Amino acid sequence: MDHNQLPSGHQVLQQLRARAEKRQHLATQSVGDTMPPDAQRLVQEPQVHQIELEMQYEELLMTQATAEIAHHQYIDLYDFAPVGYFTLTAEGLIHQLNLQAAQLLGTVRQRLQDRRFALFVTVECRPGFQEFLGKTMGSDSRETCELELLREDGSRFFARLEGLAMLSAAGTKYCRLAVIDTTESRETIRALEASEARFRLLFEQSRDAILLIQNKHIIDCNEATVQLFNLPSKSELLGQHVSIFDPPTQPNGQSSVEVADVHLVEAMRRGWNRFEWLLIGPNGQEMWVEVSLTSFSLNGQSILHCIVRDITVQRGAREQLRREKEFSESLLDNSVDGIMAFDAQRRLTAWNKVMELNTRKMEAEVLGKDVFELFPHHREGPEGEAVCKVLAGERVTYYKLKLYGRLGHFESYFVPLLNTEGEVEGGLVLVRDVTERVRLAEEATQLKLRQQQEVHSAILTTQEEERKRIAEALHNGVGQLLYATKLNLENRTGGTFSREAALALLEEAIKATRTVSFELTPGILQDFGLKSALEEIIKRIPRSGLHVHLYMKGSFEELPQQLEVSVYRIVQELLNNIIKHAQAQEAFVHVVHEEGHVFISAEDDGVGFEPTQTNARHSGIGLTSIRNRVDLLAGTLSIDSRPDRGTIVSIELQVK
Structure with missing residues (x-):
């Protein structure tokens, strides 16, 4: 029952x-x-x-x-109490115990009867237990201690022991012992202590200035606060009103005290508040700070946790950024190009004055609209394709896009806009009016055509002059020698024929023929290359009139044949000009092939001339032919010459 x-x-x-x-x-x-x-x-x-x-x-x-x-x-x-109860003898033997006591030690009561309680105390705590038991048995008052105990399986737990000495009916003295498991509470206390230590460490070691405010007065602060305001110690702040460093008014002209009260009330109402505030430091210098207020209750009293961060530099940077933004907007509006930008959803985010002028659409009416909503007829055309490519991260340049809907020539540059992670977040379009540039390009093309015609005419003239010179060379040289040989043979009947004279004339005719042939198409150039051909030219120059030095560097075997012939003719013409016009005693010719270019330089110590007057006064010295060859090869030619100071001709040709 x-x-x-x-x-x-x-x-x-x-x-x-x-x-x-x-x-x-x-x-x-x-x-x-x-x-x-x-x-x-x-x-x-x-x-x-x-x-x-x-x-x-x-x-x-x-x-x-x-x-x-x-x-x-x-x-x-007793048996069903949540606290473990033991009855110990004076020797520390377990005489009686309840169910909770057996559960605490992790075994049944029968195994605990008449065993020493000290066996369930850790070795480190046994001296303390013996001292506690002795004090309890020798005292009429309650004794307490906290020890670490052992269960039957060897696991450990913390417990609070409360002992009271009692006398049995037979007059035997024993100890009533209550054992309470304090492991959880001990861990809770330890966790609270650790949490408090962490909070205190966070409070003291925080790089941000932290203050605790009660009734508008500072009740605590950390070291960062002392450093922020450049104070000798925190005692300078404790007990002070929160407005200690406030100027009379804030930049908006409102009273600092009134505005601060509004922020404090707002923090108490919402539980938190954040705002920017102007302070005047002890040195009189203005300081902008960000204030974060958090309200909490402690022992029934409201306290504000205040974090103060110095944002003077950030605010200056933000102000600089604002000015830069205004400058960028001004730059956009004053740009000669039409500029518009859109985000990843093709919504327009920028639209400058040039776009307004050329499309008759104001910025206010286009911002936020879809690009294809604004230009519906461009959705399926190249413009729509360009927008899709830009949003895919590709740069696109289109010519002759009709974004403006008016006559003219326009270039459109589509550039993807990337965020800090490299992801496409929109696109930028620059529409440049190149009508004038196209007109100038057409004029330049016409001018180039005229120049090419003049070059062609000069080449033909040069060719005709070369033919005339060769004809004169054949007529005056080979022709005369052959005619003299003919006359010598015709006089054979008269008895005055001389076989040696005829052979000599024929030998001279052969030499003249070879000279003309060498000038026309030098076989040594095809057989032995450019270096040998130029060395042969130098050998043919009489030493008594002009001493020529030839310097060649680089590999010329892989030069294209046309370029090889052109280099040969240019050097040949330069030497001819020096021989005919320079009246020089010594000349230096450099031919260098390196880094995909051929550099030709000819220097003499002759009479020189004024390069600006070449076309007018020195049209017959062969420079026109050299210029034509250099122009045909897309090279550059420069002449450095002064009267009586010699001449230096420098030519650069690109190997293609």
Whole structure:
């Protein structure tokens, strides 16, 4: 039977009284009124005695019931208590324990009876336990300590021990010991201590200035706050009003005190607030700070956690950025090119004055609109293709796009806009009016055509002059020698024929023919290359008139044939000019092939001339032919000459 279902002592007493009264009433009714008083007394006396015995028996039953209730209460309070209870002898043996005590030590009660409690105390804590047990047994007051205990399986836990010395009925002294597991609370306390230590460390070591404010006064601050305001110690701030470094007014002209009160009230209402604030440091210098306020309650009092960051540099940078943005907007508006930009969703984000002027669409009416909504007829054309390519990260240049819808020539440059991670976040379009440039290019093309015609005419003239010179050379040289040989042969009948004279004339004719042939197409150039051909030219120059030095560097075997012939003719013409016009005693010719270029330099110590007057006064010295060859090869020619100071001709040709 559950002890919770047993009747209370009062209920048992009431039941006994009811039964006794009932029985006494029955006994009174069983004796007639006719019986003599003595007989009635003799009959009623045993009945009353019986009732008294029955009531005593019932009182015993009530006492037993009360004892059972007390026993069950003892079981409730002892065996099922959430605290471990031990009864220890003076020697520290476990005499008695409850269920919770057995669970704390991780075994059953039967295994713990008569064992030393010290076996379940860690070796490090056993001296402390012995000291605690001795103090408890020798004292009439409650003793406490905290030790680390061992379970049966060897695992450890922390517990608080509360001991009280008691005397048994036999006069034996023993210890009533209560054991409470404090591992969780100890860990909680340790965690709180660690959290408080971390908070304190964070508070003290934070790079940001941190203040605690109560009733508008500073109650604590960290070292960073002291450094921020360049103070000797935090005592200079503690107890001060929060407006200690506030100027009378903020830049907007409002009172600092009034505006600060508004921010404080807002922080208390919302739980937090953030704003920028102008301070005046102890040195009188202005300082912009960002203030973050967080409201919390401690012991029923409202406290503000305040973080102050110096943003003077950042604010200056932001102001600089604002000015740069204004400059960029001004630059866009004053650009000669039409500029527009759009984001990844093709929404227009920029539209400058040139675009407004040429499209008749104002910035306010186009920003935020889709590019294809603004230019619907360009969706399927090259313009739409260019927008898609730009959003795919590709740079695109288109010519002759009709974004403006008016006559003219335009170039459109589509450039992707990337964020810091390299992702495309939009595109930029520059529309440049190149109508004037196209006109100038057409004029330049016409001029180049005229120049090419002049070069062609000069080449033809040169060719005709060369033919004339060759014809004169053949007529005056080979022709005369052959005619003299003919006359010598015709005089054979007259007896004056000389075989040796005829052979000599023929030999001279052969030499003249070879000279003309060499000037026309030098076979040595084709057979032995440029270096040998130029060396042969130098050998043919008479030493008595001019001493020529030739310097060649680089490999000339891989030069294109046309370029090889051109270099040969240019050097040949330069030497001819020096021989005919320079009146020089010594000349230096350099031919260098390196890094894809051929460099030709001819220097003499002759009479020189004024290069600016070449076309007018020196048209017959062969420079025109050299210029034509250099122009045809897309090379460069420069002449450095002064009268009586010699001449230096430098030519650079590109090997293609």
